[in-house]
Amino acid sequence: MQVINKNNEFKLVNIYSQTIKLNDSFAGLIYAIDITEEIKKENLLEILKNINQIIIKLSSKDEIYKNVMESFYNQKTFDFVCIATKNENFTKMELKYCKGDYKKEFLEYLAEIFETDPKYSDKCMATQYILKNQIMIINDINSVNFPNKKLLKQLIDNNFHSALFIPIYKNGKIDAGIGLCVKYKNYFNKVCLSIFKEIKEDIEYAIKKIEDYTLLDLLKEAIDKNLFMDTYYRRKCKYFICE
Structure with missing residues (x-):
């Protein structure tokens, strides 16, 4: 009940x-x-299991992020789930995969201020945790000294009272971020944090693995191309004088 x-x-x-x-x-x-904490743990372990299945089956970074978002949201535990990704050439985080019960203005404002540039630390608390590569947990929005009062108002207007943010790193740099909001206070605990840390590590491993495999494929393609050109050149020299 x-x-x-x-x-x-x-x-x-x-x-x-x-x-x-x-x-x-x-x-x-x-x-x-x-039985709240027991059920929370079971739900998070189920999400972890789903994410590991996603990592095994998919070989596209975008597909992984999209399905991770769906996995969080489909559990019907979180009222807002959003994954933002970062382009290597820009400091802004792009809100790419988002679902939940929220007002349009909230997402628009979040998209405006969500940056990895340190000068935005006073506008978005998540930026501070991106720079530190740490998971952010807020269990009572009203009890936190928000540097950005407009963002605080947006969260309250959407009836969000607990929030969590997971930075996803690749090769020592931010690659994406996972944001979760809940309409109740004190939702996240130490058990939740330990599972979220494991989720973070698993996703980071998968993203790195995809990049490594992509580089290996490119290298293999380059080697095959060089071998082909070398063979072509040798055959050509049978009929023409080659220098």
Whole structure:
């Protein structure tokens, strides 16, 4: 059973009831057991499993990012999921794959300020964590000293109270970022963080592997081309004087 407590925290509970004897009469006893953290862990492990399957099956970076976003969103755990990618020639992060319950103005403003340039650190907190290559966790939007009050207002207007950001690095540089928002407070804990770290490592490994394989294919193609030209040149020299 899903419940929201007075602190606007999301909880999952199992409800049990039984009849007891009290003061020579019968009464009903009802009690609840909080299973929230157990279910959160199960959901995240399922996402991790799906992501690992994605990594095994797909060989395109864009396809991996798109399917990772779908995997997060389809679990119906997060109210907003967005993956931004970075072009090597620019500092701006492009919001590429996004889904969720949000207002159009929120995404437009996020696209405007989402940069990897250090001078944008006072406009977007995620930029600070990109530069440090660390996972950002906010469990109560209102309790954080946001440097950008307009972004804070946008988050509140969209009823987002918890947020998480995962920077994805490749060869020591930012390649993408995964943003998650939830409408409840205190959603992310230490167990969540450890699984998110594993998700980050697995995606980074896959992106690096794709690049390595691409380079190997290009190298193989270049070698094959050189061998072909060398063979062609040798055969030609049988009939013409070659210098």
